[in-house]
Amino acid sequence: MLDAMLPLDDAALFRPETYAGVRKPLLEASTLPPACYTSEAFYKREVQTIFLKVWNFVGRDDRIPHGGDYFTIEFAGIPVIIVRGKDGEVRAFANTCRHRGALLVEGEGNCRAFRCPYHSWAFDTEGNLIVAPEMEQTKDFRLEDWSLTPVRLERWAGFMFINFDSEAAPLTAHLGDLPEKLASYRFQDMACVRRKEYDLACNWKIYVENAMEAYHIATVHRSTLSRQKGKPSLPQPAAGEYCALYKEHKGSRALLSGDTGFPEMDHLEGQAAAGSWYPLIYPSTMFGCTYDCMWWLELHPMGPARTKLIVGSAFPRSSVERPDFEEVVQRYYKRWDISIPEDNEISELQQRGLASPFAKPGRLAHMEPLVHTFNNWVLDRVLGVAA
Numbered sequence: 444m445l446d447a448m449l450p451l452d453d454a455a456l457f458r459p460e461t462y463a464g465v466r467k468p469l470l471e472a473s474t475l476p477p478a479c480y481t482s483e484a485f486y487k488r489e490v491q492t493i494f495l496k497v498w499n500f501v502g503r504d505d506r507i508p509h510g511g512d513y514f515t516i517e518f519a520g521i522p523v524i525i526v527r528g529k530d531g532e533v534r535a536f537a538n539t540c541r542h543r544g545a546l547l548v549e550g551e552g553n554c555r556a557f558r559c560p561y562h563s564w565a566f567d568t569e570g571n572l573i574v575a576p577e578m579e580q581t582k583d584f585r586l587e588d589w590s591l592t593p594v595r596l597e598r599w600a601g602f603m604f605i606n607f608d609s610e611a612a613p614l615t616a617h618l619g620d621l622p623e624k625l626a627s628y629r630f631q632d633m634a635c636v637r638r639k640e641y642d643l644a645c646n647w648k649i650y651v652e653n654a655m656e657a658y659h660i661a662t663v664h665r666s667t668l669s670r671q672k673g674k675p676s677l678p679q680p681a682a683g684e685y686c687a688l689y690k691e692h693k694g695s696r697a698l699l700s701g702d703t704g705f706p707e708m709d710h711l712e713g714q715a716a717a718g719s720w721y722p723l724i725y726p727s728t729m730f731g732c733t734y735d736c737m738w739w740l741e742l743h744p745m746g747p748a749r750t751k752l753i754v755g756s757a758f759p760r761s762s763v764e765r766p767d768f769e770e771v772v773q774r775y776y777k778r779w780d781i782s783i784p785e786d787n788e789i790s791e792l793q794q795r796g797l798a799s800p801f802a803k804p805g806r807l808a809h810m811e812p813l814v815h816t817f818n819n820w821v822l823d824r825v826l827g828v829a830a
């Protein structure tokens with residue numbers, strides 16, 4: 444007889460007892476059931492209880508440096524415009540026309556106003572409706588009542604976060620003590636020099652878990668990152684909606700071993716001056732912060748088995764202004780362009796394996812503490828344990 448698991452029905456999927464094994468301490472715990480990575484119902488509940496409630500990272504504000512610069516995203520199925528107004532302020536709006544709901548704009552660029560492709564209502568870069576043709580006869584219609592719907596956007600050191608929940612606590616509450624811990628990197632003095640997007644055929648959690656454990660490095664990155672030396676990566680105490688690994692070592696982690704790069708920042712303090720930080724800002728943003736730069740992995744959930752990955756690279760402006768910047772930065776790009784596809788590939792293989800009816804929960808190694816922490820964070824929200 445085949446020893447296949449019956450797929451969890453929706454009731455079992457949201458029953459706390461189903462996850463008794465995941466709730467145990469790390470070395471007794473099991474991994475999340477495969478259905479958490481494949482089920483439409485579980486994904487929908489994650490969108491409702493996580494992505495529509497928390498601060499979601501959407502990149503750096505130097506992507507839109509000038510008034511009228513904008514870009515669009517579709518986050519957890521919701522189309523959003525992020526635009527710098529003529530007044531210099533960065534705002535987010537629902538990318539949905541207030542007339543009959545057409546998508547207002549796609550892609551990115553610079554504009555004076557967003558003119559709807561359907562009937563030419565136009566909204567300025569602060570979201571105000573400024574033109575609405577043929578609406579004079581419509582009773583009680585005033586332009587000022589039909590502005591674009593704002594989405595909350597707050598920033599930390601140039602990093603932008605949006606929140607779909609008008610009741611949510613401010614971004615500072617979400618980040619907790621992380622800005623203080625990472626203050627000496629002076630992110631506000633960095634410039635993002637490259638963004639690279641990937642479409643992944645995997646669940647967003649698979650990618651987060653991969654980024655938050657060093658267990659796979661000896662196998663997946665055996666000919667690349669595994670040659671980097673240093674002490675083990677250790678989980679750090681975290682007072683905020685994040686968890687973090689820290690690794691003590693010498694030399695930039697953003698270069699392959701043997702390569703040289705930009706000077707190390709001379710203003711790093713405490714742990715930052717002795718190693719690298721790898722925080723996961725819940726739910727789906729990972730930073731790598733090392734001696735000479737930072738990079739981020741930004742995940743946008745697109746469905747149970749689809750995720751958009753954006754990899755951003757930011758360097759101190761003093762490095763970016765060097766005459767040899769373009770030449771030297773290629774060594775950093777080489778490191779990311781090798782290691783990230785390695786993680787992408789293994790994540791897609793994991794998704795394919797987990798989709799099998801024979802997939803069952805597994806067990807965790809001592810090197811996977813934050814996989815366990817993260818899985819329990821997700822469960823707290825999906826099952827309604829967390830506020």
Ligand code: FES
Pocket residue numbers: 540541542543544545559560561562563564
């Ligand atoms: S739907 Fe936008 S102007 Fe009609």
Ligand SMILES: [Fe+2]
Pocket residue numbers: 653654659660663664786
């Ligand atoms: Fe990796």
